[in-house]
């Protein structure tokens with residue numbers, strides 16, 4: 001609804017944050033038309049009225065408890081409800097106004113040491129690779145210099161060392177570096193002899209490369225739906241889908257948590273079908289004490305910069321315990337060359353750069369600390385969400401029993417059709433968040449030829465419309481975590497007040 005300022009009278013955007021018990025000073029920026037209209041009420045974006053406030057010039061003191069009790073953590077819309085009770089702006093409109101007038105807003109802030117009067121909070125980025133780099137800059141620069149000194153840029157000693165260290169980290173017999181996670185998947189499929197006429201069972205709720213790699217080798221992605229709690233492949237549906245054309249199962253350890261690998265491993269062994277782990281998001285994840293990458297026939301990793309172990313560009317790695325397969329993978333990444341320009345089969349160029357390997361070796365030394373930092377942040381979010389009574393509107397990620405989740409993404413479910421408005425609100429407040437993944441793969445235009453209907457994978461569809469990923473990188477401060485949680489809480493309560501449909505997973509299942 002567009003705001004007719006003449007009707008509305010006065011809109012004041014309040015201080016962005018408060019804590020219980022605080023006396024909150026709300027400096028004002030006025031949108032005033034036709035003279036000042038007497039203030040008759042302070043109304044939260046939830047639509048509830050706050051009674052205990054005092055007016056002082058152009059600012060209003062409001063008790064922190066009353067803000068919290070009224071579901072307001074972020075800001076207030078103060079309006080003359082007598083003249084315009086039906087014309088309160090919609091939440092997106094308030095966000096838009098707040099953004100539009102933010103410079104005016106910060107100018108109106110009184111200069112003071114009172115924390116309740118401090119300037120608008122710093123934005124919280126979705127990911128901050130600069131913060132990570134600052135902590136390891138000296139080590140990285142030394143490693144890069146070393147490569148330049150040797151002038152050996154492709155494969156070679158650094159890559160050999162990285163392969164040995166990753167094999168050790170994952171407890172695999174072999175590790176083979178390659179140019180990307182996508183290539184790791186393609187090479188693995190090729191190495192296992194999968195091609196035209198073959199089906200590979202996988203998830204429609206993943207990054208495109210999973211199914212793209214299957215298509216790339218000429219095989220068909222055969223999708224089955226996901227488990228609604230972990231977002232990983234539902235093993236029962238995998239079992240039901242296996243037939244004589246199935247030549248591999250490719251579970252994705254989505255967001256950094258392993259799929260139900262014991263059940264999938266049994267299916268793989270019983271049906272003599274290889275199990276290719278798409279572990280691109282899950283380096284360091286554990287399932288029953290064993291690391292991702294050694295839970296199937298072959299494991300594929302990505303070193304894309306935003307991964308838990310991310311390079312300064314693209315890179316990938318394959319792990320396996322199968323000696324014969326390892327030899328084949330090593331030659332496939334260099335055009336099938338067994339040495340001396342002897343090409344025993346056609347591969348392609350998927351060599352890993354020495355610069356990437358050198359940087360990744362530095363970062364690997366920090367990976368455990370970073371993963372623990374992510375896990376700790378996830379625990380902190382859980383505490384904060386409980387404290388803010390958010391669990392009736394969101395489903396935080398669940399770590400399955402016997403698993404070590406490494407949270408490449410911290411992905412929660414926003415119930416009741418509110419995801420997009422919550423995301424818009426959070427971004428409007430400078431809190432980074434993202435949707436992984438908005439379109440399930442069976443709905444992608446390029447896979448029309450597979451013949452799936454939209455309704456074939458209801459849980460993947462539902463996840464695509466409900467999930468939201470929050471900042472989780474290990475350098476997040478407690479203040480930033482608190483801010484994310486408070487903004488989420490304000491977004492959720494505002495969205496609820498706008499009467500989005502409610503009801504959680506359990507309600508819908510029962511319906």
Ligand SMILES: Cc1ncc(COP(=O)(O)O)c(C=O)c1O
Pocket residue numbers: 180181182183206207209210252278280281301302303304314315316
């Ligand atoms: C689940 C999954 N599979 C495959 C890939 C492909 O990795 P890369 O981008 O390194 O090619 C990614 C990377 O985002 C991924 O998240």
